[in-house]
Amino acid sequence: MSTTPTESLNTGLNIQTMAEADDVLGRRKYIGMSVLRTEDPVFLTGRGKYTDDVHLPGMLHAAFLRSPYPHAKILSIDKTRALALDGVHAVYTEADFEPILGHFVTTVHREEVLTVDRPIMDSTVARYVGQPIAVVLADSRYLAEDGVDLIDIQWEPLEPVMDAEKALEPDSTLVREDLGTNNFAHIEFQRGDTEGLFEGAAHVFSKRFHHGRFMAAPLEPRGVIADWDVASDELVVWSSTQIPHLIRTFTAGPLGIAESKMRVIADHVGGGFGMKAHVFDEEALIPASSKLSGKPIKWIEDRYENLAASLHSKEMIIYLEAAVDKDGKFLAFKGHYIGVGGAWPAHPWTSLIDTLPAASLLPSIYDIQAVSTQIDAPLTNRCPSGAYRGVGWTPGHVARETFIDDIAREMEIDPAEIRLMNSIPDEPFVSVTGMKYDGGSYSASLRKTLEMIDYEGLRKKQAELLKEGRYLGIGISPYVEPTAWGSEVAKANGFAAEFFDAANVTVEPDGSITVTTGCHNHGQAHYTTLAQVAADTLGVSFESIRVIENDSSQAVYGTGTYASRTAVVAGGAIMRAGKEVREKIIRLAAHAMEVSPEDVDLADGIASVKGVPDKSMTMAELGFMSYYGGSSRVPGVEPALTSTRSYDPPETYSNGTIIAIVEVDVETGFVDLQHIACCEDCGTMLNPMVVDGQMVGAISHGIGGAMYEDLAYADNGQFLSASLMDYLYPSTTEVPHMEISHIETPSVVTEGGIKGMGESGNIAAGAACINAIADALSSFGKIEINKTPIGPSDVMDLIRGLRGAK
Amino acid sequence: MSTNDQSAAATAEERIVRITVNGTAMSGIAEPRLLLHDFLRHELELTGTHAGCEHGVCGACTIRLNGEVVRSCIMFAVQADGASIETVEGMANNGVLHPIQVAFQEEHGLQCGFCTPGMLMATQTLLEENPDPSEDEIREYLSGNICRCTGYVGIVASVKSAAKKLSVIQSNANGKA
Ligand code: FES
Numbered sequence A: 001m002s003t004t005p006t007e008s009l010n011t012g013l014n015i016q017t018m019a020e021a022d023d024v025l026g027r028r029k030y031i032g033m034s035v036l037r038t039e040d041p042v043f044l045t046g047r048g049k050y051t052d053d054v055h056l057p058g059m060l061h062a063a064f065l066r067s068p069y070p071h072a073k074i075l076s077i078d079k080t081r082a083l084a085l086d087g088v089h090a091v092y093t094e095a096d097f098e099p100i101l102g103h104f105v106t107t108v109h110r111e112e113v114l115t116v117d118r119p120i121m122d123s124t125v126a127r128y129v130g131q132p133i134a135v136v137l138a139d140s141r142y143l144a145e146d147g148v149d150l151i152d153i154q155w156e157p158l159e160p161v162m163d164a165e166k167a168l169e170p171d172s173t174l175v176r177e178d179l180g181t182n183n184f185a186h187i188e189f190q191r192g193d194t195e196g197l198f199e200g201a202a203h204v205f206s207k208r209f210h211h212g213r214f215m216a217a218p219l220e221p222r223g224v225i226a227d228w229d230v231a232s233d234e235l236v237v238w239s240s241t242q243i244p245h246l247i248r249t250f251t252a253g254p255l256g257i258a259e260s261k262m263r264v265i266a267d268h269v270g271g272g273f274g275m276k277a278h279v280f281d282e283e284a285l286i287p288a289s290s291k292l293s294g295k296p297i298k299w300i301e302d303r304y305e306n307l308a309a310s311l312h313s314k315e316m317i318i319y320l321e322a323a324v325d326k327d328g329k330f331l332a333f334k335g336h337y338i339g340v341g342g343a344w345p346a347h348p349w350t351s352l353i354d355t356l357p358a359a360s361l362l363p364s365i366y367d368i369q370a371v372s373t374q375i376d377a378p379l380t381n382r383c384p385s386g387a388y389r390g391v392g393w394t395p396g397h398v399a400r401e402t403f404i405d406d407i408a409r410e411m412e413i414d415p416a417e418i419r420l421m422n423s424i425p426d427e428p429f430v431s432v433t434g435m436k437y438d439g440g441s442y443s444a445s446l447r448k449t450l451e452m453i454d455y456e457g458l459r460k461k462q463a464e465l466l467k468e469g470r471y472l473g474i475g476i477s478p479y480v481e482p483t484a485w486g487s488e489v490a491k492a493n494g495f496a497a498e499f500f501d502a503a504n505v506t507v508e509p510d511g512s513i514t515v516t517t518g519c520h521n522h523g524q525a526h527y528t529t530l531a532q533v534a535a536d537t538l539g540v541s542f543e544s545i546r547v548i549e550n551d552s553s554q555a556v557y558g559t560g561t562y563a564s565r566t567a568v569v570a571g572g573a574i575m576r577a578g579k580e581v582r583e584k585i586i587r588l589a590a591h592a593m594e595v596s597p598e599d600v601d602l603a604d605g606i607a608s609v610k611g612v613p614d615k616s617m618t619m620a621e622l623g624f625m626s627y628y629g630g631s632s633r634v635p636g637v638e639p640a641l642t643s644t645r646s647y648d649p650p651e652t653y654s655n656g657t658i659i660a661i662v663e664v665d666v667e668t669g670f671v672d673l674q675h676i677a678c679c680e681d682c683g684t685m686l687n688p689m690v691v692d693g694q695m696v697g698a699i700s701h702g703i704g705g706a707m708y709e710d711l712a713y714a715d716n717g718q719f720l721s722a723s724l725m726d727y728l729y730p731s732t733t734e735v736p737h738m739e740i741s742h743i744e745t746p747s748v749v750t751e752g753g754i755k756g757m758g759e760s761g762n763i764a765a766g767a768a769c770i771n772a773i774a775d776a777l778s779s780f781g782k783i784e785i786n787k788t789p790i791g792p793s794d795v796m797d798l799i800r801g802l803r804g805a806k
Numbered sequence B: 001m002s003t004n005d006q007s008a009a010a011t012a013e014e015r016i017v018r019i020t021v022n023g024t025a026m027s028g029i030a031e032p033r034l035l036l037h038d039f040l041r042h043e044l045e046l047t048g049t050h051a052g053c054e055h056g057v058c059g060a061c062t063i064r065l066n067g068e069v070v071r072s073c074i075m076f077a078v079q080a081d082g083a084s085i086e087t088v089e090g091m092a093n094n095g096v097l098h099p100i101q102v103a104f105q106e107e108h109g110l111q112c113g114f115c116t117p118g119m120l121m122a123t124q125t126l127l128e129e130n131p132d133p134s135e136d137e138i139r140e141y142l143s144g145n146i147c148r149c150t151g152y153v154g155i156v157a158s159v160k161s162a163a164k165k166l167s168v169i170q171s172n173a174n175g176k177a
C-alpha cells in the first residue's frame, strides 16, 4: 500500500456556521499556546485539598459493612456488640434511614427501558459483593471498622446470577424480583437495507467478542464528608466528584432539602475518569447519617471498596456481522451488544452508557450503507456498571477494529489499506446511524500515523525479524470520538436528554476578571485553558483571569465535567459571555474617551482609541469606573461588566489514529509493547501540552484494559480483584514511550471550532494493542482474538491453539 | 483512613511518637496499630502525603525516612519513633519551588496531582543515587509509583529535565568553590 503526503489535508478554513463569537480566533494570543498550568504549584507543594484533607471539629468517621455474598437474604442484623464498643456512636441500617431518606429511581427516558426504584441502603437483600448493608459511626475510622466487625448478621445465601447471556433466558434466577426480568432494556435500531445487502454480499463475516470488565480506578478513591447543620437546616457536602451541582440535584430530593440550602464542594479530586460522574449511594447515605447523628461525618473509601463496590465498566459481549463486497468494501454491519450490568443500574447514567454508545458508533469512520443493532442490558450479581472514559465506545471499538483486522487477514488485504478504502471523506459527514460528523481527518490522520512509524519500512523489518524467529506486530486503530455531550450528541448516542452549561464572566472593581463555570477541574487544567479562552475573548492578559469551578455555591450551575465536554461547552459559554462583556467594556471606554465604540480597540487589557495610541484606558480604570464611576458611566446602561451565558453545542466529533508496535515472546507469552504512535485531531487546540497529556493519559488506560486490568468474578460470584496485587495498573515499565502528532480541523459548528478530546486514547489504544498482538502471531495461522484483557497466559493459549490447528 | 480526633492523653495502649519532619521536631499520639501515613496526615496535619491503596502497591504515600524512600502505609507510626522524615511539604523553600518541582510543572508531569508528592519524593531519591539516569533507569526506578493520569510520558520528561537542572546547579556550585 502507499501513503500519500499530508499536504492535502483539510486546513480548517471552515466557517463556523452556528458560532456567535466567531471573531475570537482572529485575535488569539493565548489559545493554541502551551501555557504552563497555573494549577500546578499547589499540588507540587503538597497543598492540595482533597476530600480526606478536610477536617471538621467534632467529626465522626464512617465505615460500611459490605456484603461478602454476591446474592443473599439478610435474616437479621444485631447491632448490640458494635454499639457497646467504646468510641462507636451509631450503627444505621435501612430501617434507620427510611424515615428521612427517599429512594433512587433510575431509568433512561425511552420506552424500551425499565425503571429501578430502590432504597439507597438495602439492608434486606445483598445483590453484589461489596453492597453497603449498614454504616458505623465512630471516633476514628479504625474504631468504625472495629464496629463493623462486631455487627452480627444472619445471611441466607441465594443463587447468584453471573452469566449475562443465561440471565436473559426466561427461566433465569432474578437479580431483582420486583422487575420480573433481568433485562433492564432491549433496544433495536435499523437503518438501510441491511438484510438485502447481507444477502447480496460476496462475503459475510461474523465474530463474538467478550470485552473485559475494567474501571476508572482513580488514584484517589471516593470520599464524602457531610455537615448537616440541624439549627440552620443547611447542608454542606464535600465529595470527590466530577459533578458537584448534579450531586446536589440528584440527592437533595431524597434527602428532603432545598437545593438552595445545600452546597457541594469538590475542591481537589484525584482523578475521576467518568467514574466520579455518578451519584453514588454513599453521597446520600453520609449526609443522611449526618442528619441522623447531628454530627459532621467523614467517609473515605479504601481501595477494596473502590475495586469491589464503586463502579465497574465496559464489560460487554458483542456479536458482529459484516457484509463485504468482493474487493473488500464494507456494505453493512450488524451488531448485538449485551452489556454485563451489575445489581442495579448506576445512577443516573445506567449501564446503557456503555451499550447505547457502542451501538451508535458501530459505523465509526467507515462508509457503510446499512446498519442494524440490538442491545440487551442484563442485570447480574456484580458491582453496578456505568461510565468510564470512552464509555461503551471502547468495547464497541475494540470489537469492531479487531473484527476488521480478522476480515483483512481473511481477504489478504493490508489492514491499513482496507481501512483507507472504506473510510469516509475528510469532510462533514452523516454516518448511517445519523451521527453528524463535523469535519475531520478520518483518513488523513491514519496516513499521517503510518508515516510516523514508517509503515512500509516497518513491515519489511517485521518480515526480516520473522526469519530470525522474532515476532513483531503492528496494530492499527483509527477512531472518531463523539464529544462535548450537549443535547444533540446525547441524542445521537441514544440518550433523549437535554444538556447545557453556563459560564459567568465578571470584571471586578480592580479590573481583574473572575470566570466561573459549572464544569469541574480534576486534572484537565481548566483554570489554565479556560483562562486562555477568556483572555483572548475579552482581549485582556491571561494573568488577569481567575477561573472558579468545583463548588456549587461559588460557580454558576452546570452539570460538571465528563464526556470530553468542558473545552467545547464551557469554552463556548465563556466565548459568548466574554463577547458581551468585551462589548460592554468597549462601550464604557468609548463613552469615557468620548469616541464611538467602533473606534476603540481592546487588547492586552488596554482600551485604546484606534490611531491615537496615547489615548487609552487600563482595565483597572475601567473596572473602577464601572462600579464607582457615577456619572462617567454610560447613561441608561446597566453598570455591571458581567454576563452569564449558556451553551448547548451541536454534535462535534474529534478523530485520529493510534498505532501500537509489539514484540511477542512466543516461549513465555510476554508482550513487549514497544511504541505507540498517534495522530489526533480535536479541532482548535486550546493548549497543545494539555491535549498531549490527555492523549497519553487515556492511551495508558487503553493499554491497561487490553493487557492488564480485569475485574474478575468466580462463577460463584466471589470477587477476585480485591487489591492492587490482583488488579494491575500499568506502571512506567508497561506504558511505552509515545509519540503524538496533531492535525487541526476546526469544527464547522462549534464556538471557536473547538472539539472535545480526552477519551479517545482509551477508546482506541486497546484495539491497537490487540491488533498488534494478533498481527505478531499471524504467521502461526488463522488467528482471531475474541476477548480482553490478553495476558501472557492468553497469548500462550492462542499460540497453542494455532500450533494444534496446523 | 483517618485517626482519632479526640486525641486525648496517651492511654496505656497509646504511645507518644517523636519524629523530625522536614527538619522540625514534632510529636503526636499513636496507638500501636496507627499507620505512619495516617499519623502524618491526621495527627501532624501534613496532608501532602497521600494514600491510594494502603497496601504498599501504588506509591502515593511515598516519603523519605532517614534518607530512604519508604511507603508510609505499610509502616506503623510507632516504628518511626526517633526517625527523620522528609515529605513533600519540605521540598519548596518558602514558596520557591525546588528544581524538581519546576521540572514537573514545565514538562506536564502531573494532572490531578494525587500521585505527585510520592513521585517527587521518589524522583529526589533517584537523582541523589543516580544524577544522570537513562530513560530505562527512570522507568525502572519509578515503576512502584502509579500515576493514573499522565501515562508517565510527562513524568519521565520531568525527571530528565530535573536531572539537567540539578546538574547545572551542581556544576555552578563546583565552579564557585
Ligand atoms: S498508599 Fe502506600 S503504596 Fe499505596
Ligand code: FES
Binding pocket: A219, A270, A271, A523, B109, B110, B111, B112, B113, B114, B115, B116, B146, B147, B148, B149, B150
Ligand atoms: S497526576 Fe493524577 S495520579 Fe498522577
